[in-house]
Amino acid sequence: MLEISQLTKRYGQDDPVLTGLDLTVEGNSVVAIVGASGAGKSTMLRCINRLVEPTSGSIKLNGHELVGLKGAELRRARRRIGMVFQGFNLIDRLSVMENVLAGRLGYVSLFQAVTRRYPQADIERAFQLMERVDIAHYANKRADELSGGERQRVGVVRALMQEPEVLLADEPTASLDPRTSEQIMMLLQSLASELSLPVLINIHNVSQAKTYTERIVGLRHGKMIFDGRPADFTSDALDAIYGGIEAAQDEPPAPPAATRKHEAPHEPF
Amino acid sequence: MVEEQAERPADRIWRRYDRRQRLIHYAVVLAVTMAVVWAVHDIDIFWPWVWDAPNQISNLGARMWPPDPTRLGAIVAAMLETVHIATLATMLTVFIALPVSYIAAQNTTPNRACLWLGRFILVASRSVNTIIWALLFVAIFGPGVLAGILAIMFRSVGFIGKLMGEAIEEIDRRPVEAMEATGASKAKIIVYAVVPQVMPAFFAILILRWDINIRESTVLGLVGAGGIGVILQGAIDTFAWPTVATILVAIIALVLIGEALTSLLRRKVL
Amino acid sequence: MNRSDTPRTWRKPPFIANPLLRYGILAVTATYLVWAFATLPFNWQRIAEGLPRSARIFGGGFPPNFSRVDLLLTGFIESLQIAILATLLGVALSIPFAIMAARNIAPLPVYLLGRAVIIVSRSFHPVIVAILFVAAVGFGPLAGILTLTLYSIGFVGKLLAEEIEEIDWGQVEAIRAAGAGYLATLIYAVFPQILPRQVGLSMYQLDSNLRASAVVGIVGAGGIGSTLMNAFGRYDYDFAFAILLVIIAVILVSEGISGWVRKRLW
Known part of the structure; x- marks a missing residue:
């Protein structure tokens, strides 16, 4: 169970990107987060696994507080949170298998990571998950040789390798063609029920949100202005979220780089 | 037909550059001329020697001909020594240059102090020429190959470190973000997300510097730091001009072989 | 979805697939290293003296001695003069040699001669x-x-x-079609295309000649390098370090200026 309460994020002295956000996600539900570019969707997801530092508020995953964790504790918490990215964020020059096993980096030792000698159980799990999404035959192919949909499936498997307790997906379909993006959404939906995993999906495409999720959360200017079932997501709600914002539907969502820009420019990782 | 009247061909003036551009041109030409006049006027040259120079040069050339191959064995041995110096120094440099580039790259440096330390090392290394480094190390460790290897290393650290630092700064940050999200530690992120991305640049830079180091190590011997330069200096000091010619031909051959080898490596590895 | 024929173990495929080649390269590298280190003449006795010596050198070198400013200045001015004159002569002379060494506008024998001059002068x-x-x-x-x-x-x-060799050939044809001779074609169709590059290169060359002039002085070719070599030769380390520091400063300034000018030009 993921409980977010009073989450606020502001960059420097700018207006807050997120203001007093409350959200509780239970069990194996799939939640779509919709909103125009800059509404704070991406920031919200990144606050959960602390790629972005929340200004205030509380985030609890199965009872454990995530805000304020540091160093090894933060890394242990991140292991339990899988993330799927808009740009797939694969390491192009490594093989599919290495990319998939990267999901275990929080568990294995540095020596194992360098020599790629992962435990047998991890390799077993990797093959099972890759078979589940039909990419097992690519195991030793370089990640950049795959098509967009295949690359995103590698991204999904990498996140699942972490044995996560919650899965975050930041615009997972925005870089894909319509057909492939339907497939990825379907995959996320069925994985959520198979693994009884709560899934939070930032998504731009409202009709996909309505088709593949059981709950929609609408953000505008960092505030939650809709929370309900897809059936209740009427054109009024749509107007409230996107209304008056120019070309919100056509504009591609802000890439993560744009949000990072606000932070300290030389932030080391 | 009114327009044609207003602007008759005779009135049309065409100039290649407008007024401001011409002024800048004149200013630049004037500045260059002044610099040259000053340099020619002020430089400490005995002019009759200048007019005699072509004579002297062709004289020297004539004394070199034909090249004398009797000392070829020693020359080849010295050439190998030169190659060893360049190769070993390039290999050893890697162990210093990589950590330096790591702390001198804005996105991997642990903190500001390390960043400035890294940059200082790079600038200091690049500002001092190989042969000046050699001069210093010969003074410390005495004449010999160690001074040569150290000189090449100290100059190469700046070159490899700077280019590698730039390569690290240019990596795609997205895989790094993904690794962070899996809960990987910083060391794991480096080996998993950064190293694969900079590998091609690393090999390209290494090959490039090896090629340069071959050339540089041919002169180390002139200040006593080993290699073919020692024999060259000896031959010049004893006025053995035909031997000098042989050494020069050997250097050209070495440099050309090095160039061929590096372009082959580049095609194979990259 | 469980396919039993899938291999259940996985190892990272080696960087070089052919094992013979892989171990061959390793063996060759190891042999080379052993051979190189074994054949290089290290004078360990002399090297062992290095530490006390370096203490003496650095001890003598600090603080650097800037008292002989006039000598320092004379050396630098000479270096600058050498750099300016050599850049001017070199850039001017490089044009005919470049024309000779460009395959698309030079006849073959001339091309080979031009290339040979360039290769030889670059090899040394x-x-x-x-x-x-x-x-x-x-x-x-x-x-x-x-x-x-x-x-x-x-x-x-x-x-x-x-x-x-990379110029737009269409311009050359156009000028030729207008009835221009070889020289006019060069001036009207070739030079305008390479001139911007030439100006930038000259600035770059001035910078690198200034660096090199410090170095060629070490073997007696004038400039600050000769001053440095003399200081080293007389074990005058505090003056030598002063010269070194000034050389570094001048190189940084000159690099900055040349970079700025080239940025403005391009």
């Missing part, structure tokens, strides 16, 4: 060229100017020749 480190010129025309800035002129011809000539 300026210090080797300098030591030959010192032997031919004597110690002093003249040898330095000749050296760096040749150095500039090699460097600028090569890049310029490549530039000429």
Whole structure:
């Protein structure tokens, strides 16, 4: 169970990107987060696994507080949170298998990571998950040789390798063609029920949100202005979220780089 | 037909550059001329020697001909020594240059102090020429190959470190973000997300510097730091001009072989 | 979805697939290292003295002694003069050599000659060229100017020749079609296309000639390098370190200026 309460994020002295956000996600539900570019969707997801530092508020995953964790504790918490990215964020020059096993980096030792000698159980799990999404035959192919949909499936498997307790997906379909993006959404939906995993999906495409999720959360200017079932997501709600914002539907969502820009420019990782 | 009247061909003036551009041109030409006049006027040259120079040069050339191959064995041995110096120094440099580039790259440096330390090392290394480094190390460790290897290393650290630092700064940050999200530690992120991305640049830079180091190590011997330069200096000091010619031909051959080898490596590895 | 024929173990495929080649390369590298270290003549006894010696050198070198400013200044001015004259001569002479070495506008025998000059002048480190010129025309800035002129011809000539080989041939045809001769074609169709590059290269070359002029002086070709070499030769380490520091400062400033000018031009 993921409980977010009073989450606020502001960059420097700018207006807050997120203001007093409350959200509780239970069990194996799939939640779509919709909103125009800059509404704070991406920031919200990144606050959960602390790629972005929340200004205030509380985030609890199965009872454990995530805000304020540091160093090894933060890394242990991140292991339990899988993330799927808009740009797939694969390491192009490594093989599919290495990319998939990267999901275990929080568990294995540095020596194992360098020599790629992962435990047998991890390799077993990797093959099972890759078979589940039909990419097992690519195991030793370089990640950049795959098509967009295949690359995103590698991204999904990498996140699942972490044995996560919650899965975050930041615009997972925005870089894909319509057909492939339907497939990825379907995959996320069925994985959520198979693994009884709560899934939070930032998504731009409202009709996909309505088709593949059981709950929609609408953000505008960092505030939650809709929370309900897809059936209740009427054109009024749509107007409230996107209304008056120019070309919100056509504009591609802000890439993560744009949000990072606000932070300290030389932030080391 | 009114327009044609207003602007008759005779009135049309065409100039290649407008007024401001011409002024800048004149200013630049004037500045260059002044610099040259000053340099020619002020430089400490005995002019009759200048007019005699072509004579002297062709004289020297004539004394070199034909090249004398009797000392070829020693020359080849010295050439190998030169190659060893360049190769070993390039290999050893890697162990210093990589950590330096790591702390001198804005996105991997642990903190500001390390960043400035890294940059200082790079600038200091690049500002001092190989042969000046050699001069210093010969003074410390005495004449010999160690001074040569150290000189090449100290100059190469700046070159490899700077280019590698730039390569690290240019990596795609997205895989790094993904690794962070899996809960990987910083060391794991480096080996998993950064190293694969900079590998091609690393090999390209290494090959490039090896090629340069071959050339540089041919002169180390002139200040006593080993290699073919020692024999060259000896031959010049004893006025053995035909031997000098042989050494020069050997250097050209070495440099050309090095160039061929590096372009082959580049095609194979990259 | 469980396919039983899938391999259940996984190892990272080796970087080089062929095991013979893989271990061959390793073996060759190891052999080379052993051979190189075994054949290189290290004088360990002399090297062991290095630490106390370096203590003496650095002890003598600090603080650097800037009291002989006039000597320092004379050396630098001479270096600057060498760099300016050599750049001017070198850049001017590089144009005919570049034309000779451009395959698309030079006849084959001329091309081979031009290429040979450029290859030879690029193969030799300026210090080797300098030591030959010192032997031919004597110690002093003249040898330095000749050296760096040749150095500039090699460097600028090569890049310029490549530039000429990549020019837009349509312009040449257009000028030829207008009835222009060889020289007019060069001036109207070739030079305008390479001139912007040439100006930038000249600035770059001035910068690198200034650096090189400090170096060729070490073998007696004038400039600050000769001053430095004398200081080292007299174990005058505090003055030598002062010269070194000033050389570094001048190089940084000159790099900055040349970078700024090139940025403005392009």
